[in-house]
Amino acid sequence: MEAEGISEEEVFNQILDTLQANDMSYDSGRILGSMCTKPLELTIKLYQKFFDRNLGDPGLWKGTWKLEREAIKILGTLLHNPDATGYIVTGGTEANIMAMRIARNSHFNGHPEIIVPYSAHASFDKAADLMRLKIIKIPLTSEYTVDTEAVEEAISKNTVAIVGIAGTTALGVVDPIDKLSEIALDRGIYLHVDAAFGGLVLPFLAKMGYHVPPYDFLLEGVQSITADPHKMGLGPIPSGGILFRSDEILKKNHYEIPYLAGGNIRQATIVGTRSGFAAIATWAIFKYLGEKGYIKIVRRCMKLINLLKEELKKVDGIRVVNDPPQMNVLGFTSDYNLHIIDKRLREKGWALGAFPNLLRIVIMPHIKKCHVENFVRDLESIVQSLK
Numbered sequence: 455m456e457a458e459g460i461s462e463e464e465v466f467n468q469i470l471d472t473l474q475a476n477d478m479s480y481d482s483g484r485i486l487g488s489m490c491t492k493p494l495e496l497t498i499k500l501y502q503k504f505f506d507r508n509l510g511d512p513g514l515w516k517g518t519w520k521l522e523r524e525a526i527k528i529l530g531t532l533l534h535n536p537d538a539t540g541y542i543v544t545g546g547t548e549a550n551i552m553a554m555r556i557a558r559n560s561h562f563n564g565h566p567e568i569i570v571p572y573s574a575h576a577s578f579d580k581a582a583d584l585m586r587l588k589i590i591k592i593p594l595t596s597e598y599t600v601d602t603e604a605v606e607e608a609i610s611k612n613t614v615a616i617v618g619i620a621g622t623t624a625l626g627v628v629d630p631i632d633k634l635s636e637i638a639l640d641r642g643i644y645l646h647v648d649a650a651f652g653g654l655v656l657p658f659l660a661k662m663g664y665h666v667p668p669y670d671f672l673l674e675g676v677q678s679i680t681a682d683p684h685k686m687g688l689g690p691i692p693s694g695g696i697l698f699r700s701d702e703i704l705k706k707n708h709y710e711i712p713y714l715a716g717g718n719i720r721q722a723t724i725v726g727t728r729s730g731f732a733a734i735a736t737w738a739i740f741k742y743l744g745e746k747g748y749i750k751i752v753r754r755c756m757k758l759i760n761l762l763k764e765e766l767k768k769v770d771g772i773r774v775v776n777d778p779p780q781m782n783v784l785g786f787t788s789d790y791n792l793h794i795i796d797k798r799l800r801e802k803g804w805a806l807g808a809f810p811n812l813l814r815i816v817i818m819p820h821i822k823k824c825h826v827e828n829f830v831r832d833l834e835s836i837v838q839s840l841k
């Protein structure tokens with residue numbers, strides 16, 4: 455650190471120099487592989503006013519806490535349980551780690567095991583690593599959903615949780631959560647649903663008349679759900695969501711934090727100090743967009759993902775993996791080397807998600823039709839050059 459500080463203007467200039475030369479932007483339309491998106495103007499305005507709220511000490515910020523409770527109620531209602539309890543956390547990773555901790559504690563045994571699909575997000579590996587859980591990964595069917603018979607076979611006396619995904623990271627597909635719920639109820643095992651992405655897409659697709667398989671608290675076996683505002687909720691980064699069926703589940707899993715300025719509280723989150731702004735903004739965006747606002751956004755994303763799918767199908771040597779896409783996520787593979795295709799796309803400024811056997815595109819609200827068209831044109835020329 456320098457001995458002398460510099461002016462505000464100089465600080466801005468230095469930041470801009472670094473960021474403009476190195477960062478990508480949502481407006482360019484080139485970020486095609488992220489599940490996050492550009493914040494609303496409303497969020498930026500709110501940030502200037504309320505960035506300082508800390509829900510790690512909610513006794514000081516009782517209004518912020520109240521808005522978080524209301525945001526959780528809105529999210530719970532969308533997922534068919536207005537009585538769900540939970541928190542706005544840092545993202546899907548923290549939410550999934552919290553759920554695995556609660557599940558492990560609810561059925562504590564000496565050698566806890568969790569059963570997850572192969573499609574599960576790396577946050578479950580992190581949870582397993584942190585809590586020394588054995589993680590059992592279950593193969594997928596030809597539909598890229600978890601093989602539920604294999605789940606049943608994998609259950610042992612050590613199983614503390616089964617995980618189903620409602621909107622997989624790679625393809626946005628929904629596991630047969632109804633079947634997992636039956637298994638969980640039958641065997642008395644905790645079922646967590648990772649709807650980090652799907653939790654703020656599926657409720658609106660259902661209202662738009664799409665066929666949406668059951669995945670949420672309507673299914674009795676589902677004990678907790680991850681649903682992230684900072685993905686399709688258009689929330690600020692970071693804002694994740696974790697919901698539990700009832701307060702009962704959390705009861706024995708709180709920590710007493712006696713020293714807080716706002717008074718002694720009980721905390722179930724992994725982190726202590728946490729963003730109250732994330733909760734305020736989540737509440738605000740839910741109120742501002744309403745169901746109709748979200749439906750409009752999801753409809754646009756679905757229209758573009760289907761346009762992309764049709765355009766990709768016309769490119770010789772490219773194959774769409776998930777046709778039709780269940781959500782605004784599409785994977786494609788190729789007769790040519792995917793790694794080289796990904797590298798060439800990056801050289802042309804595109805940023806997709808690379809998975810072992812596919813490249814993934816997520817049509818988020820910042821993507822426009824012209825971006826899709828430009829992308830397909832570039833992909834076509836890359837594939838041509840590989841022939």
Ligand SMILES: Cc1ncc(COP(=O)(O)O)c(C=O)c1O
Nearest residue numbers: 489545546547575622623648650
């Ligand atoms: C299904 C799913 N769960 C969890 C996560 C992790 O979320 P985060 O990056 O917010 O921690 C992701 C990230 O894309 C995801 O797709």
